Amino acid sequence: MLLLLALAVALTAAAQRVIENPDIDYVPTWITLTEITLGNDRTVVKAELRNNPNPWVKVSSDTDLIDPATGNKYHILGAEGIELDKKTYMPASGKMLCTLLFETVPASVERLNMVKEGNRSDNNIYGIHLAKSAPKVPAVGEDGIDPWTMTAEYYMSLPPSGAEVNIDYRRHRGMEFCKSATAHVKVHLDNYSPELGVTTVRLMSYDHVYHDETSVLADIGSDNTYEADIPIEHPQFILSSFPAKVWFLMPGDTLEVFHTINSDNTAFRSRGESGMINALNYPLHDRLNYTRGFERYKQMTDSIAAGRAATEALIGQLADRYNRVWDGTFAEQCLRDTPLSSFGKELVMVNVACELLEFMEDIYAEYNRQGEIKNKAEDGSTYYTTDPDFEMLDHKRMFNAIHDYCLFVYDNPLTLMSSRTLGIFNRSEFDPVFSKYSLFEYEYIARRLYGQQTEARTLLESKQRIDEQNMRDYGIGDCFMAEMARARSHITLILSPLYYSMDNLGDEAVNTILSTGYDFLTTIRNPYIMRKMVEEQMRVKDLIAERQAARQGESTATEKSEKKSPPTPAEEILQRIIEPYAGNLLYLDFWGMNCGPCRRSMIAQREIVEQLSGEPVRFLYICEEKTSPRKLAEQWMKEQSIKGEHIYLTVDEWNRLAQMFEISGIPHAVLVDRDGKVITNGFHLSSADDLRKHLK
Incomplete structure (x- = not known):
């Protein structure tokens, strides 16, 4: 009897395979898989759903396990612990266990994806390995340190530098830090899969005088890394399109970034001080009890909803923190025990101060926006007037609160290096002081x-x-x-x-x-x-x-060789887009659903589109489908009667065209003649005649 029982247990074990904590190439933030059981009658997936307390998570009945090697799908059959297609609200812990039941996956399958049709790619799971991989060997550097551990905690464990902070902003007026050189960046990615649809990355530096971006394009290699050389005129924060982060770079330095997608886990290593500044910048902000992201937005909206007194009180709190950055409090309490140099400490102080000023300006503008009255002119255009009964916030009062230290940012050239430089300069152009x-x-x-x-x-x-x-x-x-x-x-x-x-x-x-x-x-x-x-x-x-x-017929252009080189990937993408409309003058409008000026421009152009409806002109509205989902974009364009051709690109296609056309912001228009040649990059359209003259 015991022999038969043991045999039955052995046969059951052979009939099913259990993979605990499977290795996964990419997992989104809302779910993690803890166990997979491959059985004869079904596949059981144990999962932990994740979100902030109170927000919800939903598992769809359209979810499939897909074998990427064959394309075979294994449909979801049901769930335990949750209901499919129903919002599951998270408890205080932000975590909830559940079990998902799928059709039987053959034992020969080595790898699976968990995908819901129509989902954004970053909400799916890619590369679920059904066999345990060999343990990762830490990439220990020459100094014997695993670079993935070089986070803020690592740098704060180093001995304090003892460097004093020199806050005399006037000493930078000679701009001695502006020394053009090429910096090198190499980024190592974890929790990444090319099935996310992102295999190219744009790295962008910014010229704040020209109000212009310069970008380089990098390909993510099979080892999940990408790297690039970036020419910069002075130390500054550059923007990466993937992950969407800003990183500090010094001319001539080499910075390595070790980042886990969908997490705050980032480590930095560099030859100079770039790595240490990146690792410590935001953690040192937090020592001043500074809020950012959604919490910052909620803090602003809650105070405005509570009324003028609450809004002024919040601005007063931020002004007090701003003053503490410069009166010695921040340097003593937050910077003294760090290994940063005097320059590094001063840069962190400028960063904190710029963030606080930017937040104060946003609160001021958002509150006063309540006093604007939207009007419509006879021609259909919109204009705003001020409600005479609404009491606006006084901008002078905000500046009076920081009077002793306002020039520490506004007359400090180090603001060029801040992670908030773009926001500070943009706001300053439109505030009552500098406009x-x-x-x-x-x-x-x-x-x-x-x-x-x-x-x-x-x-x-x-x-x-x-x-x-x-x-x-x-x-x-x-x-x-x-x-x-x-x-x-x-x-x-x-x-x-x-x-x-x-x-x-x-x-x-x-x-x-x-x-x-x-x-x-x-x-x-x-x-x-x-x-x-x-x-x-x-x-x-x-x-x-x-x-x-x-x-005047006196072209100064020199004759160029007619010899053609093979088309670049970007040129091939452009040709594929314009080929169906050959023989027409093409107006290419690069836009996005999250871009207000883009949508206003498209609405304003409706009359021009109508005027040219019988002529060989086509309007191509081009967006990146990840940030502008097709369903939402089509719905909005239908509601607004946006006529024209709707083109949707992958992230990689968008990056390549953005690089080719040097797109530093949207909307951005390109004009292509009837022979398929680009006439103008950065075309300004104000009337139908602007296009008609290119038809002659």
Whole structure:
């Protein structure tokens, strides 16, 4: 009897195979698999669902286990512990156990994916290994340290540097840190699978004077790494498209990043101080009890909903934290025991201060937006007026709260290195302090165009009057941020549009506006901004000269060889997109569902599309399907009557075209002629005639 029982147990064990804690290439944040049992009548998957407390998780009845080697599907049959297709709300622990039952998976299958049709790829599971892999051997470096352990905890375990913090922001006015060199980045990925649909990555640096991105494209190799050389003019944070992170880089340094997808597990190793700064930057922020992400957004919306007093109280709390960054409190309590150099400590302080200022500006703007009244003009356009009964927050009050230390950011060139540089500069251009500078230049140009005699010193005197007013109202006169705001405004609102509008203005007006650029330089003191302005002024001048010469039949372009090289992957993607519309003038609009200006532009262009409906012109609206899901995009375009061709790209296809067309932001338009050649990259469309003239 005992022999028969033992035989039965042995046969049962042979009939099913249990894999505990299976090795998985990629797991999303909402689920993890703890055990898989391959049986004769079904496959049992034990899982742990995960989310924040209270939010829900849902397992669909459309879920399949798929053998990627054959494409065979094994459908879900049911579940225990949860109901399929029903929202399961998470308990306080944020975790819930369940069992998923699937059709029988043959014993010969070595690897599975768990996929719901129509899901975003990063919500599926890829590479469930049904046999245990060999244990990973730590990639110990020459120093004997596993680089995956070089996190904030590792760096904080090092002896303190004892370096003092020099917070005299004025010593950086010479911009001695601007030393152009190439930095090297290598990124190691864990919890990654190419089945996510991402095999290329864009690494982007930013020129904050030109308001422009420079990007390089890197391919993720079979070893789950990618690397690239990035030329940068000064230490700065660069943006990676995958993972969507910012990393600090110093010119000439080599930075290695060790990142686990869908987690905060990131380690850094570098030859210089880049790695240590990356590892310690945000953990040191947290010592100041600083909130970010969703918590920050909720803190803002809750205070605004509670009313003016609560909103002012929150701004006051942030102002107090900002002051503590510079009054010695932060340096003493948060930085003294770190191994950072004086430069590293000062950079962390600037980062913290910029984040706090950015948050304060956002609260100020969001609260006052309640006092805006949306109106509709007779032509259907929208404009806003101010509710006279609404009491706006006083911007001066915010600056008064940080009066003693406001110049530690606003007159500090190290803001160029902050992880929040883009946000700080963008907001400064539109706040009441710095937005005045663009207006006085417009007035100056108008006087020149209409023949009123004026001299360069008038521009300088106008600038000085604004400096004096800002000093009285906000305690900020001429400073680094003011010069940046003026330079950015001059380039983006005057120089760049000038090239595209020169045909409508005429040569005399174009030359007059160009000459104001040299007058404008008299208002700039910072050597870095001055150099960038001169370079851009000369670049636009040369472009305009070439266009004027070409228009007069005196092309200055040199003859180029007609020999064609093999098409690049990006060119092949573009050809595949435009080929079905051969013989038409093509307007390619790169957009995204999460881009408000993109959607407003598409709505504004509806009349132009209608006017050209009978002519050989096609409008191609191109988006990346991961961030702009097809179903949602099609629904919105149907509701808004957006006519045209709808093109959806993978992440890799989008990255390659973004690299080819140097797309630094969307919307971005490209014009392709009827022969399939790109006419204009960065096309500005304002009327149907802008396109009709290319049909002649």
